[in-house]
Every structure is written in structure tokens, then in C-alpha cells.
Amino acid sequence: MTRFDVDALQPVLDALQDGVYITNGEGLTLTINQAYERITGLQRHKIVGKHMSELVQQGYISKSASLEVIRERQPVTLVQTIMGDRKILVSGNPMFDDQGRIELVVTNVRDVTELLRAKHAEEQLEQLLSRFEQYANELPETGQQNGLLVGKKTQECYALAKRIAPTQVKILIQGETGTGKTQLARYIHQQSDRADNPFIALNCAAMPEGLIEAELFGYVPGAFTGASTKGKAGLLEVANGGTLFLDEIGDLPLALQAKLLKVIEDNKYLPIGGTKLKSTNIRMITATHHDLAAATQQGRFREDLFYRISVMPLTLPPLRHRQEEILPLFNHYLAQFCEQYQCSRQLSPEATELLMQYEWPGNIRELINLAERLAISTRAEEIQVQDLPAELRFLNVSPNEHVGGGLKDQVAALEHRLIESALAQYGTTRAAAAALGINQSTLVKKRQAFQMTNKASS
Numbered sequence: 001m002t003r004f005d006v007d008a009l010q011p012v013l014d015a016l017q018d019g020v021y022i023t024n025g026e027g028l029t030l031t032i033n034q035a036y037e038r039i040t041g042l043q044r045h046k047i048v049g050k051h052m053s054e055l056v057q058q059g060y061i062s063k064s065a066s067l068e069v070i071r072e073r074q075p076v077t078l079v080q081t082i083m084g085d086r087k088i089l090v091s092g093n094p095m096f097d098d099q100g101r102i103e104l105v106v107t108n109v110r111d112v113t114e115l116l117r118a119k120h121a122e123e124q125l126e127q128l129l130s131r132f133e134q135y136a137n138e139l140p141e142t143g144q145q146n147g148l149l150v151g152k153k154t155q156e157c158y159a160l161a162k163r164i165a166p167t168q169v170k171i172l173i174q175g176e177t178g179t180g181k182t183q184l185a186r187y188i189h190q191q192s193d194r195a196d197n198p199f200i201a202l203n204c205a206a207m208p209e210g211l212i213e214a215e216l217f218g219y220v221p222g223a224f225t226g227a228s229t230k231g232k233a234g235l236l237e238v239a240n241g242g243t244l245f246l247d248e249i250g251d252l253p254l255a256l257q258a259k260l261l262k263v264i265e266d267n268k269y270l271p272i273g274g275t276k277l278k279s280t281n282i283r284m285i286t287a288t289h290h291d292l293a294a295a296t297q298q299g300r301f302r303e304d305l306f307y308r309i310s311v312m313p314l315t316l317p318p319l320r321h322r323q324e325e326i327l328p329l330f331n332h333y334l335a336q337f338c339e340q341y342q343c344s345r346q347l348s349p350e351a352t353e354l355l356m357q358y359e360w361p362g363n364i365r366e367l368i369n370l371a372e373r374l375a376i377s378t379r380a381e382e383i384q385v386q387d388l389p390a391e392l393r394f395l396n397v398s399p400n401e402h403v404g405g406g407l408k409d410q411v412a413a414l415e416h417r418l419i420e421s422a423l424a425q426y427g428t429t430r431a432a433a434a435a436l437g438i439n440q441s442t443l444v445k446k447r448q449a450f451q452m453t454n455k456a457s458s
């Protein structure tokens, strides 16, 4: 029995925005309010009279705050998961009678799913912004605002970019990762009459759909639970008057492609939760490493958007197709890092040869990373083959002929050939082992094991 007439209180409870759940001192459900029904999807008539432990057993809720309050005899706050994925913040409070027994447990419930999502989104945005800042700092120091234009193809690409920079033509930059797409987009911005306004870059592949939408279009105050009360300006607003560079546009979800098309056609967009269209004046430059024409045929990219953004395609070839640039770029960055780390380094002819033969899957970015790594890690002034990472050092090891057998045999055979190749290159087991990063005794044992297997099978 309780001193309170719960039924009489019901209209008051129903007027509250937060969900309310009331049990008696044993954990039997006395009532819930309408907000609780809305947040959890549970219906009052189905749970009144039920014990909280039944609700947990039947999977309606993951944990009961009321039972915990009864056990602990003090307030309890926890985050619960309901209906699979929604997160609710639950705070239970005991109400004691004159004898100190728990008479009621009153629990209030707030849906924090959107709040948590927004918090996560904010964190990701902060990271993103710090990346922008980091990238923006890279250019002025080297003075290489338009890059090192050594190769003919790169020179032609930049020359064309310079001619079209002052126009409004839509540019799609194609190229593998690290080939310099962002740098080229920034160059176009700098050569245009928008140079004094912002250059904003967004990588569409780096974020989940909900977040990209909030970042691009922004949201109005109170657009969703947990949204900032001030609302948020989208990048379309931040970049107003300047250039918005959308990298990896091929990864933009279809729903957002439709919204982006509207921006391109009318220079208008609707912030999330908004009712009034906003105008923007941006130059959009896009980039991709995908074959967008193929993506269009497969229905993964809107055809109308593809034609709109690719009026002027510019292609940056992979570094392996710009052989003449490898050394000048490498030496440029090596000199830059030597100055930074106060050292002096140069490539030996053999190491130079391997750099020229290497495929550079990460293109210029990979080359820059290697230059920095070698400037720091080599001891002698001349960089030797053994200073290079394994993927370059063993370039001349011919690919494994099929030796038959399973993966284990093939891996053993490859290991054997790498060991033999290192031995041929370095002469002694000690030097070969050092180059392979293993102990000399391990190398010798592996060699013997392989020779024995070979004898046994011949």
C-alpha cells in the first residue's frame, strides 16, 4: 500500500516531457506516463501490475534501475538499451515511508540516442577540422603551392587547371590516393578570383551518411534531440564565396547526391530540420579515385550529377606512370626533411634504382613518408639498399613460380627465396639476417629446414 493515489497523479505525469516509471517497494509496476510510452514503445496497460524482473526476462529492457534502487536503497543512474538500439538515460530514486521502508521507486527516463550520436559527430568533426588545419599548414612553408611540376603530364594538367581556374566550369579531378588531387584543387582555388575566400575540403569517404549531411548542409536549432541550441552552419555556408572541394565524391550516399544536385542547379539547400531554403555561392570541385562512369551504369552514382560535376575532367596519373618525377620529388622532400632534422642524406645508386622500379601504390604521399623515415632512421649519409623497407628491398626477387601444395608450402618457399636473395645480395648470413630483421641463427635454421624438406621430397 502507498500513501499516494497514483491514478490521480496520472494527468500530471502525462504532462511531463521526460518518461516516468513508478514501481512500489517490491518492484511491481504501478504506472508509467505517456512520454515513457513514446520513448520506449511499451504500452501502459501491458506493463502495469508486472514485476520489473519479468520485463527484463521478456527482453523489454536490458536492466532495471528500479530493482537496483531497491537493492541499493539509494538513487541509481544508468544507460539502458531498449528495443535493440535506442539508448535511454534512466535515473531511479527511492521514496521512503515513516519506517524507512521503500514505498515507491520513481524513475525518470530520457532518450539520449540522438544526443550520443551528435556527441560522436562533434568529436569526428573536431578531428576533421584539425586535419584541415594540419593540411593547410603544409603548403606555405615549402613554398610549393603548385607542387613540383617536373613531369610533362603534371605540367599539362596544371597548365589546363590554370586556364580554367577563373571560369565557373565544374571540375572533376581523377586520380589514385596520394596523387595530389587536393593540392591541385587548392591550386585552382588560388588561381581563381575566390582566392581570398575559404577553401574547404571534405572527404566524403571518411564519414557516415548522417554526419556528412549535417556537415554539408548544417542544421537548425533543435533539429533533433541533442542538437546544439544554436544550430550549426554547414560547410556550404562556411565555404560561401570560396571553394568547396569534395574528395571521394563517388562515396557520397545516393540520398545526398540528390541534395547536392539541387545545390549545383539552384545554389540552394535546406539545412536539416529547416523549412526555408538557404542560398550559397560556392565553387564546387570534386575528386574521385573510382570510375564514376561505371558507378553510374551500376546505379551507384546519379547520372545527372555525374554529367553536372564532370564538365572538365582533370586526371593526375599514378606516380608509377610519372617515372621522371620520382627522383626530383624524393630528393626535394629528402632535402626538406634533412633541413628539418638537421642531417645530410643522399641515395646510393642501387637504392635509387629500386625507388625507380617501385610501384608506389600510395603515390606521392607514400614517397614523402619514406623520405621522412629515411632522413630520420639511416645512420650513414648515403642511403643504402638495406636501409629501404622490405617492399623495396626485395623488388628484384622474382615472383614465386607455383610450387604446388598449400599456402604453408608456398609461404615456406617464398621465405626460402627471400633468404637466398638476401644472402646473394649481402654475402654473409649475418648481414642477410640483419637486412631481413631476424636473428642470424633463425636464418640458418630456416635454411637448413628447407634444405632437408627438399632432400626428403626429391
Ligand SMILES: Nc1ncnc2c1ncn2[C@@H]1O[C@H](COP(=O)(O)OP(=O)(O)OP(=O)(O)O)[C@@H](O)[C@H]1O
Pocket (backbone or CB within 6 Å): 138, 144, 146, 147, 148, 149, 154, 175, 176, 177, 178, 179, 180, 181, 182, 183, 184, 247, 329, 364, 365, 368
Ligand atoms: N606536384 C607535387 N609536388 C610536390 N608535392 C606534391 C605534389 N602533388 C601533391 N604533393 C604532395 O603529396 C601529398 C598528397 O597530395 P594530396 O593530399 O593532394 O593527394 P590526394 O590525391 O588528394 O590524396 P587522397 O585522395 O588520399 O586525399 C601532399 O603532401 C601534397 O603536398
